[in-house]
Amino acid sequence: MRLILLGPPGAGKGTQAQRLVQKHRIVQLSTGEMLRAAVAAQTPVGLQAKDIMASGSLVPDEIVIGIISDRLDQPDMKNGFILDGFPRTVPQAAALDELLKKKHIKLDAVVELRVNESALLDRVETRVAEMRARGEEVRIDDTPEVLSKRLANYRTLTEPLIHYYSERRKLLTVDGMMTIEHVTREINRILSAIGAVEPKGAKAAAPAKKAAAAARKTAKPAGKKAAKTAKKAPKAAPKGKKAASRVARKAAAAAKGRGTAMAKKVAKKTPAKASKKVTKKRAKR
Numbered sequence: 133m134r135l136i137l138l139g140p141p142g143a144g145k146g147t148q149a150q151r152l153v154q155k156h157r158i159v160q161l162s163t164g165e166m167l168r169a170a171v172a173a174q175t176p177v178g179l180q181a182k183d184i185m186a187s188g189s190l191v192p193d194e195i196v197i198g199i200i201s202d203r204l205d206q207p208d209m210k211n212g213f214i215l216d217g218f219p220r221t222v223p224q225a226a227a228l229d230e231l232l233k234k235k236h237i238k239l240d241a242v243v244e245l246r247v248n249e250s251a252l253l254d255r256v257e258t259r260v261a262e263m264r265a266r267g268e269e270v271r272i273d274d275t276p277e278v279l280s281k282r283l284a285n286y287r288t289l290t291e292p293l294i295h296y297y298s299e300r301r302k303l304l305t306v307d308g309m310m311t312i313e314h315v316t317r318e319i320n321r322i323l324s325a326i327g328a329v330e331p332k333g334a335k336a337a338a339p340a341k342k343a344a345a346a347a348r349k350t351a352k353p354a355g356k357k358a359a360k361t362a363k364k365a366p367k368a369a370p371k372g373k374k375a376a377s378r379v380a381r382k383a384a385a386a387a388k389g390r391g392t393a394m395a396k397k398v399a400k401k402t403p404a405k406a407s408k409k410v411t412k413k414r415a416k417r
């Protein structure tokens with residue numbers, strides 16, 4: 133799974149990224165963390181970034197693009213990754229597109245965590261208080277003044293990425309004002325719906341999964357073709373017949389919507405649920 137998490141400071145990107153990392157065994161790439169490590173280690177990049185970060189401005193594009201490019205070449209990337217804090221500008225997004233193309237890596241989705249701006253200051257203040265209580269070092273840019281600069285930068289430089297990825301049919305928006313648990317559940321639900329994660333019980337429900345995957349694959353270029361494949365799908369999955377065709381139909385319907393908006397792919401009842409039913413049926417036998 134290859135994802136980008138998008139959202140203003142305090143939206144919960146770091147929290148959700150950690151949960152996704154644990155659940156899906158992928159790697160989190162946080163440019164903020166990497167830069168803070170570089171500052172602490174006083175590397176040439178760190179020395180360059182230190183004052184910029186402290187003031188709440190953005191580090192030059194070339195620096196972060198270089199960091200990410202090197203990181204994507206590491207062997208631990210093969211299971212997938214979550215980019216947190218990158219890209220943060222349109223030129224960074226364009227550079228990432230180029231990098232991924234060159235490295236033959238496909239991005240599954242960009243998950244935008246949408247939050248009310250009025251809640252952000254409170255959230256960051258809570259984070260600071262909790263870190264202090266744990267005796268951890270507090271980020272030097274987590275003050276109300278610097279935060280308002282970071283927010284202003286987000287609005288002008290990063291928010292245009294919402295349009296950028298929406299145009300490219302990659303954007304999925306999640307309400308980041310729900311509880312942490314709810315946001316996690318919602319992210320996982322939409323990721324299953326677009327086929328970015330293996331549905332639960334994937335092993336036992338292999339035929340259904342195969343049918344869905346086949347339908348999705350064929351469905352990508354054209355909706356009509358997709359529907360045809362979906363109808364054929366049960367043949368490929370004689371055992372979990374009903375559930376398999378349900379999954380295939382969902383996948384085809386989902387892929388059909390690709391032309392209008394990625395969000396349309398996210399049907400309420402996901403393929404994950406359908407294949408779970410197959411798993412349950414099997415267990416009974």
Ligand code: ADP
Binds near residue numbers: 185190193282
């Ligand atoms: P937040 O999302 O809470 O603002 P981060 O930890 O992602 O915090 O980033 C902290 C700081 O690191 C930013 O304010 C910026 O100075 C720098 N930074 C992180 N990622 C990037 C990036 N992609 N481009 C430019 N600067 C970055």
